[in-house]
Every structure is written in structure tokens, then in C-alpha cells.
Amino acid sequence: xxxxxxxxxxxxxxxxxxxxxxxxxxxxxxxxxxxxxxxxxxxxxxxxxxxxxxxxxxxxxxxxxxxxxxxxxxxxxxxxxxxxxxxxxxxxxxxxxxxxxxxxxxxxxxxxxxxxxxxxxxxxxxxxxxxxxxxxxxxxxxxxxxxxxxxxxxxxxxxxxxxxxxxxxxxxxxxxxxxxxxxxxxxxxxxxxxxxxxxxxxxxxxxxxxxxxxxxxxxxxxxxxxxxxxxxxxxxxxxxxxxxxxxxxxxxxxxxxxxxxxxxxxxxxxxxxxxxxxxxxxxxxxxxxxxxxxxxxxxxxxxxxxxxxxxxxxxxxxxxxxxxxxxxxxxxxxxxxxxxxxxxxxxxxxxx
Amino acid sequence: xxxxxxxxxxxxxxxxxxxxxxxxxxxxxxxxxxxxxxxxxxxxxxxxxxxxxxxxxxxxxxxxxxxxxxxxxxxxxxxxxxxxxxxxxxxxxxxxxxxxxxxxxxxxxxxxxxxxxxxxxxxxxxxxxxxxxxxxxxxxxxxxxxxxxxxxxxxxxxxxxxxxxxxxxxxxxxxxxxxxxxxxxxxxxxxxxxxxxxxxxxxxxxxxxxxxxxxxxxxxxxxxxxxxxxxxxxxxxxxxxxxxxxxxxxxxxxxxxxxxxxxxxxxxxxxxxxxxxxxxxxxxxxxxxxxxxxxxxxxxxxxxxxxxxxxxxxxxxxxxxxxxxxxxxxxxxxxxxxxxxxxxxxxxxxxxxxxxxxxxxxxxxxxxxxxxxxxxxxxxxxxxxxxxxxxxxxxxxxxxxxxxxxxxxxxxxxxxxxxxxxxxxxxxxxxxxxxxxxxxxxxxxxxxxxxxxxxxxxxxxxxxxxxxxxxxxxxxxxxxxxxxxxxxxxxxxxxxxxxxxxxxxxxxxxxxxxxxxxxxxxxxxxxxxxxxxxxxxxxxxxxx
Numbered sequence: 001x002x003x004x005x006x007x008x009x010x011x012x013x014x015x016x017x018x019x020x021x022x023x024x025x026x027x028x029x030x031x032x033x034x035x036x037x038x039x040x041x042x043x044x045x046x047x048x049x050x051x052x053x054x055x056x057x058x059x060x061x062x063x064x065x066x067x068x069x070x071x072x073x074x075x076x077x078x079x080x081x082x083x084x085x086x087x088x089x090x091x092x093x094x095x096x097x098x099x100x101x102x103x104x105x106x107x108x109x110x111x112x113x114x115x116x117x118x119x120x121x122x123x124x125x126x127x128x129x130x131x132x133x134x135x136x137x138x139x140x141x142x143x144x145x146x147x148x149x150x151x152x153x154x155x156x157x158x159x160x161x162x163x164x165x166x167x168x169x170x171x172x173x174x175x176x177x178x179x180x181x182x183x184x185x186x187x188x189x190x191x192x193x194x195x196x197x198x199x200x201x202x203x204x205x206x207x208x209x210x211x212x213x214x215x216x217x218x219x220x221x222x223x224x225x226x227x228x229x230x231x232x233x234x235x236x237x238x239x240x241x242x243x244x245x246x247x248x249x250x251x252x253x254x255x256x257x258x259x260x261x262x263x264x265x266x267x268x269x270x271x272x273x274x275x276x277x278x279x280x281x282x283x284x285x286x287x288x289x290x291x292x293x294x295x296x297x298x299x300x301x302x303x304x305x306x307x308x309x310x311x312x313x314x315x316x317x318x319x320x321x322x323x324x325x326x327x328x329x330x331x332x333x334x335x336x337x338x339x340x341x342x343x344x345x346x347x348x349x350x351x352x
Numbered sequence: 353x354x355x356x357x358x359x360x361x362x363x364x365x366x367x368x369x370x371x372x373x374x375x376x377x378x379x380x381x382x383x384x385x386x387x388x389x390x391x392x393x394x395x396x397x398x399x400x401x402x403x404x405x406x407x408x409x410x411x412x413x414x415x416x417x418x419x420x421x422x423x424x425x426x427x428x429x430x431x432x433x434x435x436x437x438x439x440x441x442x443x444x445x446x447x448x449x450x451x452x453x454x455x456x457x458x459x460x461x462x463x464x465x466x467x468x469x470x471x472x473x474x475x476x477x478x479x480x481x482x483x484x485x486x487x488x489x490x491x492x493x494x495x496x497x498x499x500x501x502x503x504x505x506x507x508x509x510x511x512x513x514x515x516x517x518x519x520x521x522x523x524x525x526x527x528x529x530x531x532x533x534x535x536x537x538x539x540x541x542x543x544x545x546x547x548x549x550x551x552x553x554x555x556x557x558x559x560x561x562x563x564x565x566x567x568x569x570x571x572x573x574x575x576x577x578x579x580x581x582x583x584x585x586x587x588x589x590x591x592x593x594x595x596x597x598x599x600x601x602x603x604x605x606x607x608x609x610x611x612x613x614x615x616x617x618x619x620x621x622x623x624x625x626x627x628x629x630x631x632x633x634x635x636x637x638x639x640x641x642x643x644x645x646x647x648x649x650x651x652x653x654x655x656x657x658x659x660x661x662x663x664x665x666x667x668x669x670x671x672x673x674x675x676x677x678x679x680x681x682x683x684x685x686x687x688x689x690x691x692x693x694x695x696x697x698x699x700x701x702x703x704x705x706x707x708x709x710x711x712x713x714x715x716x717x718x719x720x721x722x723x724x725x726x727x728x729x730x731x732x733x734x735x736x737x738x739x740x741x742x743x744x745x746x747x748x749x750x751x752x753x754x755x756x757x758x759x760x761x762x763x764x765x766x767x768x769x770x771x772x773x774x775x776x777x778x779x780x781x782x783x784x785x786x787x788x789x790x791x792x793x794x795x796x797x798x799x800x801x802x803x804x805x806x807x808x809x810x811x812x813x814x815x816x817x818x819x820x821x822x823x824x825x826x827x828x829x830x831x832x833x834x835x836x837x838x839x840x841x842x843x844x845x846x847x848x849x850x851x852x853x854x855x856x857x858x859x860x861x862x863x864x865x866x867x868x869x870x871x872x873x874x875x876x877x878x879x880x881x882x883x884x885x886x887x888x889x890x891x892x893x894x895x896x
Binding site for chain 1: 791793795796798799800801802803804805806809813814817818
């Protein structure tokens with residue numbers, strides 16, 4: 001069953017339109033994620049779901065109930081949507097317990113107490129109930145903010161860059177923890193972030209947004225291996241784009257040689273195309289089809305990611321597993337190994 | 353719907369801000385009016401003297417406040433010596449003393465007929481012209497009095513700046529072979545300079561605003577000049593022109609203060625606020641540090657307070673009559689109503705700025721809050737001119753339509769007095785309230801609403817508890833400032849209406865210094881309230 005559905009949202013600030021025809025669906029008990037560069041409109045969409053912004057067009061439906069639409073507007077406090085904010089917004093005048101109980105005022109005293117203890121246990125902070133926000137570290141404060149938002153059992157939990165004020169190390173750990181907590185509590189969640197590692201650690205479905213428009217909504221695997229357009233291809237993971245010409249129904253001629261593979265049938269012969277080259281598509285070769293110089297080397301645990309410059313002047317990335325490493329300025333022979341090339345139309349940037 | 357309410361907000365805020373800007377706009381507009389005969393005469397005769405004396409007074413107080421403020425701030429931040437922990441907050445005490453009251457006590461003690469000179473004469477048998485004794489009632493005396501009570505402004509801001517300098521910069525300078533004195537001179541002082549300048553300009557604004565001291569000493573400066581022109585010559589337009597000139601001086605100080613505060617933000621290297629390892633002073637150095645702090649404290653507070661107490665013990669039986677309680681009640685009622693109004697207006701303007709942070713709003717709120725820099729004399733003139741105009745218009749309207757005279761509606765009433773107080777002290781409440789509002793991040797409103805609270809409930813549960821303490825602080829500071837206020841009350845008060853400050857001033861002017869001490873003491877006691885509060889916050893920042 002669907003938990004949340006946003007249909008054709010347009011959102012403007014004053015005269016400036018920020019979000020264009022935004023569509024998104026979230027299944028119950030799933031965690032969705034809005035991923036995009038800063039200023040892309042992802043937070044605006046999130047705030048309109050919470051009710052802090054009003055879309056000028058389109059509908060937002062939560063569990064079959066219309067929150068927004070033609071002549072309908074349900075105020076934030078009546079939506080039963082929890083939210084965790086980018087700047088940790090605990091109430092400084094209330095203790096941790098009182099912060100968590102803030103949203104449960106209609107509950108009985110007993111139930112409130114029980115829920116608070118349950119949540120404090122869940123986030124591993126049982127001993128901190130009587131403390132005040134300023135006595136806690138940033139990570140602890142954000143856990144409390146999460147507990148506070150989850151306390152009234154919202155039908156949906158929104159998180160607006162909740163980790164951005166935390167250390168890089170803490171971020172992914174907390175993202176994984178929160179994912180487990182949400183799954184345990186059976187709460188659907190929606191995360192906004194600009195960091196793909198966070199998105200991958202947390203989201204089931206990731207919606208990539210750019211310039212106020214949805215680019216692609218998919219699993220992390222598909223975003224990486226089957227990007228729908230050039231923006232997604234470049235935004236997710238490393239990769240480079242190579243121009244070429246289709247010479248037959250299974251071959252593209254590029255500056256770095258021929259790429260053979262299964263091509264979409266719609267491609268015309270002699271069409272100009274752009275091919276996505278992922279680091280794992282570039283492998284060492286004794287035949288030296290491509291000659292390149294090692295420009296930079298990054299350790300990636302299972303191997304090294306290299307930044308290489310070819311004789312033809314192209315910059316490409318290559319991921320080479322194993323313990324052997326190439327040295328800087330070394331000249332190496334490479335070849336492209338692509339089974340199913342991802343091919344974009346050079347003018348529109350979309351799939352061919 | 354939404355745009356309608358926001359427009360309503362905007363209009364009412366700009367209107368409110370405008371109402372409280374009327375006095376300053378009135379004064380400024382006197383520049384464009386043609387000058388009268390009196391003005392030409394004043395310009396030729398005494399104006400240069402006013403300017404000269406005012407400049408001398410401000411530069412003298414500048415040097416005095418700077419020396420006292422910076423040296424005590426540095427010693428109490430960086431050094432360890434006997435009594436240091438007490439000095440940190442005791443040094444604020446002179447703030448509780450209005451300069452004019454200190455002036456009365458010093459005159460009483462050190463004048464020709466005072467106990468000190470009498471004692472000298474009786475011991476030595478000298479006569480009137482046999483010895484030299486510095487004249488208290490002089491420009492030099494005024495400089496000393498004002499420096500003694502105004503140095504805490506410099507002390508307070510300089511100390512905060514010294515505390516906020518990260519440990520790093522001082523330690524780096526020490527590791528680069530600077531002695532403690534050199535690192536103070538080359539690193540500590542330059543980094544704190546913007547804060548010191550800001551504190552100093554506040555002290556100098558107070559100096560330019562002072563009326564009680566200079567009037568009592570009979571000095572010819574701007575504030576006394578405005579009074580003379582107003583009451584002596586009865587020339588309102590010349591008085592307001594003079595007020596406008598005084599305003600120019602104040603504007604220079606405002607600009608210095610604003611620019612320095614911005615720089616101070618930049619100079620605040622922050623980050624690591626861990627505590628300095630203090631220099632432990634021993635022997636004569638410790639005595640030196642102790643006296644550097646003890647002398648301004650003794651001269652600025654304990655000595656005058658003791659004199660006041662001594663006088664009050666003699667005279668309180670006669671002075672605490674029904675009249676005294678009536679006057680005290682006047683002061684308290686005035687102070688409380690002005691404080692309440694200015695906090696309400698400050699909350700209104702502060703929220704307006706928060707909800708609609710547009711340029712127009714910010715400018716109008718700023719103009720309305722400029723009053724704090726304005727001398728009470730200037731504000732009084734700026735209030736009475738438009739009020740009298742308004743009364744006259746209404747009166748002639750009533751006369752021509754109904755044949756009755758409405759008399760004075762605004763001018764010469766309590767209303768005018770309270771209005772002037774709010775104009776003068778709005779900035780104080782606004783600043784305090786705004787700093788409280790800053791702590792409530794917009795996401796806290798959102799958090800409350802996403803947890804099921806309607807906007808009004810969020811206001812009750814989140815804003816009010818968080819704003820309570822800063823509003824109470826604002827209330828207290830304005831209350832005490834009103835208690836001390838003298839020149840605006842003198843000009844604007846209704847006939848036969850007295851406050852503690854006015855009564856103190858009148859008795860002292862009649863050379864009944866001992867009799868004035870009871871009401872003076874009441875003012876000083878009230879003045880201690882915000883100082884105690886400040887001393888608490890200052891020790892809080894120390895713990896950081």
C-alpha cells in the first residue's frame with residue numbers, strides 16, 4: 001500500500017518557481033530519499049509535505065488522505081507527520097524527557113512515560129532522560145530529536161539533512177542506526193540529503209532531483225548501473241562521458257577505440273552519441289589499445305581508483321582491484337570493457 | 353489571505369517604528385528650518401564655547417574611561433591576584449551610580465566647606481587662599497566624576513573581548529618570544545580594539561547625554577545650553593537646532609560603535625574558548641594589580657555610597673515624609689509603565705523583523721531604536737515640539753467647531769513623559785528581546801508544529817518560556833534607567849509632578865546635599881539590580 005504520493009507539484013517562492021511537476025511515491029514502511037545538489041529544491045518539497053510550504057499546483061496524499069490540493073490545505077500540526085531538522089532544534093528549556101514527550105500531550109501519563117523510556121532505550125540513551133540539550137553532544141542531540149519526532153507514532157517521518165551538523169564518521173553510522181530504528185518501529189521515512197553515501201546507507205528508493213525536477217527515482221543499484229540521464233550518471237559515483245558515433249548495430253566508434261555491446265534498437269546508424277564510462281569499465285591491457293598516464297591514485301580498500309589521462313587528451317577513471325599499484329606518471333595500456341553501453345543523446349542528455 | 357496578514361503586519365510595524373522615530377525626525381528637520389534671531393546671536397556668542405567644552409569633556413572622559421576600563425579588564429582576565437574573583441563583578445558597581453549623584457557626594461566631601469578642606473584648615477590653621485585644592489565643580493571635576501561611573505562600559509566589553517580571544521593567539525605570541533606585556537600590547541590589545549572602541553563610544557554617548565553633573569557644576573556644554581535656550585530664552589527652534597548639532601556628535605559615535613561591533617565579530621577568533629592559564633602575580637605586582645582595581649571601585653562606588661549613607665542617616669527622618677513616598681511611587685509607576693510598554697513594543701517590532709526580514713522593516717526598526725544614543729534633553733525637545741503642535745491643532749479645531757478648548761492633551765502630561773522614556777529606552781529592550789528571539793530558531797517553530805501544536809500553542813509552549821527571562825531582563829533594565837533619568841523628565845513633567853531623580857536634583861541644586869541623599873540612595877539601590885544581573889552573566893561567560 002502506498003504511504004505517500006506527491007502528484008505534479010509546483011512550488012514557488014514569491015515569483016520564483018523552485019519545483020516543477022514533481023512526482024514521487026513511497027510504499028508503506030519504506031524509506032525514501034531525496035538526493036540532489038544544494039539548491040535543487042529537495043528541501044522545499046519536503047517542507048511542502050510537512051505543510052510548511054504550500055504548493056501552487058498538485059496534490060500530496062498521505063495514506064489515502066489528501067493533504068494538499070485544490071482548495072485543501074491541512075495545517076502542519078494536523079498532518080501527523082514527524083520531522084527532524086537540519087539544525088538540531090531541541091527545545092533548550094526542556095529536559096530530554098520533556099522534549100520527547102512534547103508531541104504526546106494527548107496521551108495518558110502512563111503511556112507517555114512508557115513510550116519515552118522505550119524510545120530512550122531504542123536510541124541507546126536511557127541514562128540521559130533528565131539531562132538538558134546543552135549537556136549533550138551533537139550526535140546525542142540528533143538522536144533525541146529523532147526520538148522526539150517518532151514519539152507520537154507519526155505516519156511518516158521526514159528528515160531534512162539530519163546529519164549535516166555531525167562529523168563525517170558519525171554520519172554513516174547514524175544513518176544505518178536510524179534505518180534500523182525506523183524499520184523496527186515500522187515507520188515510513190523520507191530523508192533529504194546531498195550526500196549519496198548517506199542516501200545509499202538509508203534509502204530503499206532514492207529520488208535524484210536537479211533544478212526542481214525529478215531526474216530518476218530508483219534503487220541505488222539502478223541509479224548507478226542504469227542511470228536515466230547524463231545528470232544522474234555524473235552525479236552518482238565516478239564516471240566520465242565519451243563522445244562517439246554509431247557505426248553498426250552493435251558498435252560505437254570513439255576516440256578511445258571501438259565499443260562493442262548490446263545497443264538500444266532505436267539508435268540510428270551514424271548517430272552522434274555519448275557513452276558513460278564507469279571506472280570498472282576501464283581495465284589494464286597488454287595490447288595497449290589505449291595509452292594513458294597515471295595522474296592520481298586513491299585508495300579504495302579492495303583496490304585503487306586511478307585518474308588517468310589518455311594520449312588523446314581524455315580524462316578517465318579506472319578501478320583496479322588487487323594489491324599491486326601503479327605509480328604516478330607511469331604509462332599504462334588500457335582497454336574498455338563494456339557489455340551493455342549506457343548511451344545518451346548528446347543534445348538532450350537523456351537515454352537514447 | 354496570507355499576503356493580507358503579512359501586509360497588515362508590515363504596515364503596523366513600520367507605523368509603530370515611525371511613531372517612535374518622531375522625536376529624532378523632528379530634531380533633524382530643524383536643520384532645514386530657517387534660523388531665528390536668537391540662533392544667530394547664540395552662534396556668535398556662546399556656541400563655540402559649548403562645542404569646545406563638550407569636546408574637552410568627551411575627550412577627557414574618553415581617556416579616563418579607557419585607562420580605567422582596559423587596565424582592570426586585562427588584569428581580571430589574565431592575572432591572578434588577591435581579590436581578583438570579587439573584582440570581576442565588583443568593578444561593575446559604579447554603573448549603579450548616576451554621575452550626578454556621585455558629583456553631589458564629591459562636592460559635599462571636597463568642596464571648600466566640606467569636611468576634608470575644613471579638616472585641613474583646622475589642622476594647619478591656613479586660610480582661604482593659603483593652599484591649593486583642586487576645584488571639584490569644574491570641567492576637570494566633571495571629567496573625573498563621569499569617568500568613574502562610565503568606565504564599566506569599557507571594562508565590560510573589553511573583558512568579554514579578552515575572554516573570547518582564543519587561547520591559541522596568546523600562546524602563539526608567547527612561543528614567539530613575547531613577554532606577557534608584549535603579548536598584551538601586540539596581540540591581546542589589537543584584537544580587542546573594536547570591542548574597546550564600542551564600549552568607549554557607549555561611554556561617550558552617556559557623557560554627551562549627561563545633564564545632571566554639568567548643570568550642577570555650572571559648565572557650559574550642549575545639554576546645559578539646550579536647557580538655557582529652552583527655559584531661559586524660551587526659543588524652541590534655537591533649542592532644537594542646538595539639539596540637532598549635539599545629534600551630529602552622537603551620530604559620529606553611533607557610526608564608530610556600529611562599525612566597531614561588526615569588526616569585533618570578525619576579530620572574535622573564538623573556536624577554542626578554554627581558559628587561559630593566568631599569570632600568577634606575587635609581591636608588589638600583586639599589590640599594584642590590587643590597587644589598580646580597588647581605586648576606581650573605591651572612588652566610583654564605595655566612597656560616594658558611604659557619604660550618601662552618612663547623610664541619609666542624619667536626615668532620613670525628616671526626608672521620608674508623605675511627599676517622599678508619593679514621589680517614590682511616581683518614579684516606580686513611571687518606570688514600570690515605561691518598561692512594560694517598551695518591552696511590548698520591542699516584542700512587537702522584534703517579531704515583525706523576524707517574520708518579515710525585509711530591508712524596509714529593518715531600517716524602520718533601526719531608526720526607532722536609535723533613541724538610546726540620544727541625550728534625554730534632545731528627546732524631550734523632539735517630543736514636545738510635535739506634541740505641542742498636535743495639541744494646538746486639536747485645540748483650534750475644537751474651538752472652531754464646538755467652541756470649546758481642549759487644552760493640553762499630550763504635551764505637559766504623564767503621557768509625554770512616558771513616551772519620551774520609551775523612545776529613549778526602546779533600544780535597550782529591543783536588543784535584549786532580540787537576543788532572546790535569536791535563540792529560538794525557526795526550526796523550533798516547525799518542530800512544535802510537526803508535533804501537533806497550533807501556531808498559538810507553539811507560542812505559548814516554546815516562545816514564551818524561552819523569552820521570559822530576556823523580557824524580564826529588559827523590563828528591569830528599562831525600569832532602572834527610567835528611575836535614573838533626569839533631563840527629559842525635567843523638561844516634560846507636568847506641573848508639580850516629581851520623581852526621585854528630579855527631587856534629588858532640585859534639593860542638590862538648592863545646596864541641600866544632605867537632604868537629597870535619601871532619594872539619591874533609593875535610586876542607587878534600584879540601580880544595583882541590573883548590575884547584580886550583569887555580574888551574574890559576566891561570571892557565566894567566564895565558565896565557558
